[in-house]
Amino acid sequence: MEYKLVAVDMDGTLLTPKLEISKETVETINRVIEKGVIFTLSTGRMYLVAMAFANMLNLDVPIITCNGALTKCSKTGKVYDIKKIDKELSSKIIKYCEEAGLSVSIYREDDIYILKNSENIDIHMQIDHAKPQIVNDFDSLLDGSIIKIMFNSSDKYNLEHHTRKLYELYKEELNFYFSLPHFVEIVHKEANKRNALENLALKFNVKRAEIIAIGDNFNDMDMIEYAGLGVAMGNAPDYLKNVAEFVTKSNDEDGVRNVLEKFILK
Known part of the structure; x- marks a missing residue:
């Protein structure tokens, strides 16, 4: 099979445990792109954070961010798809979290917002390498522009x-994802990596069988099951390895590079 589109998760997949991309992997990705294959990112991270890595790879394609809530071109900034959370749902979720003593972060297209004294500020600075906007309250943000709500304790x-309580209340209307270290992310019900990848495939006229999707966690499962070749990382949990067609090396062993060399560069 000649593969034409590769979608790769970032954390635990493309990125090493030190949140870097090895020089060898960068070189291999460049060779894949030179061959005419579309290489894109598919991440739970926000667009501006993912862009640092997209620029490193010199990508000129739509990248999938916020677990499929936003697909936006890495060069032009053109939005190809955006899924916003209903403002009434946003208000209910935020109110619940605040009353439960959970720390909340709000994501719009290009910004993160937190409350004063939020314990999330250090997390965003260290893991996201992004500086959130600090606000006194979230009231002014409840205008239907929120694409992701993240909370932790x-x-x-x-x-x-x-x-569990929030999931039971809103599982029919929203998607819930766990992310590291101890965060829960909430997005629109139709926002997931599979749907975003399918939309990209349609845009580029790529068949499902011509797609490779690589990931390491639960939020990657739907795109791994969808792709013609679904790949789980060596550091992925067993449930993901069981649904994947191929299990590669771990993220500290250049597992992504291994896949590209084996199935595309050969």
Whole structure:
């Protein structure tokens, strides 16, 4: 099979445990692109954060961000798809989180917002390498422009308890994803990596069988099942390896490079 589109998760997949891309992997990706294959990112991270890595790879394609809530071109900034959370739902989720003592971060297309004294500020600076906007309250943001709500708690059991309650209340209307270290992300019900990847394939006239999708976690499962060749990282949990057609090396062993060399560059 000649593969024409490759979608790769970032954390735990393309990025090493030090949140870097190895020089060898960058070189291999460049060779894949030179061959005419479309290489894109598919991440839970926000667009501006993903852009630092897209620029490193010199990508000129739509990249999938915020777990499929926003697909936007890495060169032109053109928005190809955006899924916003209904403002009434946003208000209910935020109110619940605040009453439960959970720390909340709000994502619009290009910005993150947190409340004063939020414990999330250090997390965003260290992991996202992004500086959030600090606000006194979220009221002015409840205008239908939110694409992701993220919350966390330093108390693991408190986080799990309230996540279960929120999931039961809104599972028919929203998607819930766990992310590291102890965060829960909420997006529009139709926002997922599979739908975003399918839309990209249609745009580029690529058949499902001609797609490779690579990931390491639960939020990658739908695109791995959808792709012609679904690949799980060596560091992925067993449930993901069981649905993948191929299991590559781990993210600290250049697992993505291994896939590209084996199935595209040969």
